[in-house]
Amino acid sequence: MxxxxxxxxxxxxxxxxxxxxxxxxxxxxxxxxxxxxxxxxxxxxxxxxxxxxxxxxxxxxxxxxxxxxxxPEGPDASGGTVNRPGAKHLGLSVEDLDAFYAGLDPAVTTLSEPRTTESGTRILFVRDPEGNLVEVLEA
The missing domain is CATH 3.10.180.10 (2,3-Dihydroxybiphenyl 1,2-Dioxygenase, domain 1)
Known part of the structure; x- marks a missing residue:
């Protein structure tokens, strides 16, 4: 194959x-x-x-x-939450998540402030202007 x-x-x-x-x-x-x-x-x-x-x-x-x-444009499939089957998101990494977060335009929608997961990864989810989720992480 x-x-x-x-x-x-x-x-x-x-x-x-x-x-x-x-x-x-x-x-x-x-x-x-x-x-x-x-x-x-x-x-x-x-x-x-x-x-x-x-x-x-x-x-x-x-x-x-x-x-x-x-x-032609099809029906909207953006938005929602990450735990829905079929949900999608992009994952992008940064060296300093706190600095990235501090520099975000206040108009950018985030799901929360940066958080550290039990695996030790620092994550932040933002929504693009279409409502799509983008995970920004500091591994």
Whole structure:
């Protein structure tokens, strides 16, 4: 069997420009590579008639984060809590979680202040502008 390797972690958004601003500026991932994809092969592959996608790829230190805005847009699947089956979140690490938290814009929604789990990992969950969960951790 062919061995698989991680290529990217994707998040579907309704407003790519707003999401790029959050991930690039607020989370500090910088400027992404941007591109668009359309055509019959793409629409067939994602099983959405006439689909087009606008993409932004961020290099997150060895992991690629892909934001994609689809046309047509499907029903909203963001939000919720992490314990729901099918829930998703991105995990990003920082060296100093407290400094990251102190520097967050007050408008950014967090689930709590930074906490230390019994495994010794310090974690903080924030919501992006679409309501998607992003875990920021200090291992």
């Amino acid at each position: 062919t061995r698989l390797a991680a290529h990217h972690f994707g998040v579907t958004v309704s407003d790519l420009d707003r999401a790029v601003e959050f991930y690039g500026d607020t989370l500090g991932l910088g400027d992404p590579e941007r591109f668009s994809v359309s055509g019959e092969a793409f629409a067939d592959a994602v099983d959405v008639d006439g689909a087009t996608g606008r993409f932004a790829h961020f290099d997150a230190g060895g992991a690629r984060i892909e934001l994609v805005e689809y046309d």
